Amino acid sequence: xxxxxxxxxTRAMIKQxxxxxxxxxxxxxxxxxxxxxxxxxxxxxxxxxxxxxxFSDEKRRKMxxxxxxxxxxxxxxxxxxxxxxxxRDGFRVSMEARKAVLxxxxxxxxxxxxxxxxxxxxxxxxxxxxxDDVQVYVEAVVLMHSPDLKPRLRQMCQGVPQIxxxxxxxxxxxxxxxxxxxxxxxxxxxxTEDEQEEVMSQLERLQLHDSATEVLLRVSSDPSPADxxxxxxxxxxxxxxxxxxxxxxxxxxxxxxxxxxxxxxxxSCRLDVSKDTLYHLCHKCISSLLLCLSEAATGDERPNRTAxxxxxxxxxxxxxxxxxxLIDKKMGDxxxxxxxxxxELAALHSKVATVYRHEISRITAQVCIGIGRGHILVPxxxxxxxxxxxxxxxxxxxxxxxxxxRAVDRKLVEDGLSQTILTLPLLQQQAVLLNWFDRFLNKxxxxxxxxxxxxxxxxxxxxRQYSAEPHNSQLQIALSDYPR
Numbered sequence: 279x280x281x282x283x284x285x286x287x288t289r290a291m292i293k294q295x296x297x298x299x300x301x302x303x304x305x306x307x308x309x310x311x312x313x314x315x316x317x318x319x320x321x322x323x324x325x326x327x328x329x330x331x332x333f334s335d336e337k338r339r340k341m342x343x344x345x346x347x348x349x350x351x352x353x354x355x356x357x358x359x360x361x362x363x364x365x366r367d368g369f370r371v372s373m374e375a376r377k378a379v380l381x382x383x384x385x386x387x388x389x390x391x392x393x394x395x396x397x398x399x400x401x402x403x404x405x406x407x408x409x410d411d412v413q414v415y416v417e418a419v420v421l422m423h424s425p426d427l428k429p430r431l432r433q434m435c436q437g438v439p440q441i442x443x444x445x446x447x448x449x450x451x452x453x454x455x456x457x458x459x460x461x462x463x464x465x466x467x468x469x470t471e472d473e474q475e476e477v478m479s480q481l482e483r484l485q486l487h488d489s490a491t492e493v494l495l496r497v498s499s500d501p502s503p504a505d506x507x508x509x510x511x512x513x514x515x516x517x518x519x520x521x522x523x524x525x526x527x528x529x530x531x532x533x534x535x536x537x538x539x540x541x542x543x544x545x546s547c548r549l550d551v552s553k554d555t556l557y558h559l560c561h562k563c564i565s566s567l568l569l570c571l572s573e574a575a576t577g578d579e580r581p582n583r584t585a586x587x588x589x590x591x592x593x594x595x596x597x598x599x600x601x602x603x604l605i606d607k608k609m610g611d612x613x614x615x616x617x618x619x620x621x622e623l624a625a626l627h628s629k630v631a632t633v634y635r636h637e638i639s640r641i642t643a644q645v646c647i648g649i650g651r652g653h654i655l656v657p658x659x660x661x662x663x664x665x666x667x668x669x670x671x672x673x674x675x676x677x678x679x680x681x682x683x684r685a686v687d688r689k690l691v692e693d694g695l696s697q698t699i700l701t702l703p704l705l706q707q708q709a710v711l712l713n714w715f716d717r718f719l720n721k722x723x724x725x726x727x728x729x730x731x732x733x734x735x736x737x738x739x740x741x742r743q744y745s746a747e748p749h750n751s752q753l754q755i756a757l758s759d760y761p762r
């Protein structure tokens with residue numbers, strides 16, 4: 279059985295005494311010995327409550343009933359050795375067992391009986407030093423005497439915690455068939471996520487990985503190359519982008535976004551969706567959006583016009599989702615350049631009704647928020663190109679954006695736009711903000727209110743003026759005698 283080196287620390291908890299005694303007689307009855315009574319002492323209520331390691335009366339009663347049932351097993355009758363199991367709390371169970379069975383099923387017992395020196399009977403004492411579960415040791419001995427382990431194990435264990443306890447004891451006494459049976463049980467039994475962590479932890483402590491291959495297949499596989507994993511991510515993302523059911527699409531978008539964030543925050547995660555995959559999907563969505571706008575801008579009242587308008591909203595929403603993932607992964611810089619270059623898309627945008635096109639302007643707002651928060655870092659030329667291409671469209675759609683979508687936070691958009699403008703050179707700030715000043719006077723609430731950015735530009739331009747030219751003055755040092 280593999281992993282014996284890992285069991286040394288586990289077996290260290292067992293203290294055994296093999297006492298050859300040919301005069302030892304056995305009673306057919308099974309005995310329970312209660313813990314010795316404590317010495318008379320004055321004990322406060324606090325002391326009594328702090329004894330957390332003691333079994334409660336109810337728990338003790340249930341365990342005794344369970345152990346009594348185990349000791350009534352017919353397979354234990356006629357034993358020629360006595361096994362005493364003593365718990366950490368002093369609870370003691372004594373049972374008869376068959377020496378031949380113990381030696382055959384457990385390499386631990388076989389080794390000890392091999393050092394017998396010819397004795398006919400033994401008293402074997404197992405002291406549990408790191409847990410209170412005497413019952414598990416009794417179960418292990420009973421299991422060794424069972425002719426068919428699988429159905430017997432199924433009757434004994436009702437879930438993962440019990441089987442892990444039995445696995446630990448079986449490994450400690452080198453009950454190899456018991457270990458195999460426990461692992462087979464684990465392989466077929468469903469786990470919760472918390473139980474999964476305990477299973478993996480137990481296998482790691484016992485170093486049973488070689489024997490537990492089938493169990494481990496549930497949570498691991500051969501290392502997959504990044505290309506293979508990325509193909510899976512691409513298929514998942516593409517499936518969401520093309521989904522027919524709107525409710526399911528929203529739910530899967532939220533789920534994948536959450537899982538990608540978990541990957542990004544987990545240092546031990548080896549694989550994640552690649553930048554190439556995300557940008558491949560971005561280009562695909564932009565091409566689809568351009569095609570939809572081209573068809574919508576023709577002005578034809580075709581039967582499928584409503585479907586085309588719906589496709590515009592859908593593709594814009596798809597781009598927003600992918601861009602959100604890119605920004606969250608600090609990969610959004612390249613998208614700003616791509617979006618700033620969409621001159622044809624911006625020209626077609628103005629030819630479509632605002633009710634359908636305003637979702638496109640949300641992409642621009644999304645990018646400005648990313649720049650304003652410092653999540654996207656691009657050169658000033660790209661920032662200015664972005665505003666040159668899409669700012670007018672954002673102004674035109676702003677009223678519809680804030681009224682039609684609860685997801686649009688007006689203040690967030692205005693702050694992001696303000697910060698983006700203020701990252702430009704002063705003369706470009708001036709051009710953008712003077713244009714906004716005139717528009718805001720005519721549109722009011724249907725135009726983003728970025729007067730805070732205007733005030734900052736004003737102070738930069740007219741109050742706190744800084745020279746862009748380096749000063750040529752040099753520090754002059756004069757030496758003179760210091761009067762005593």
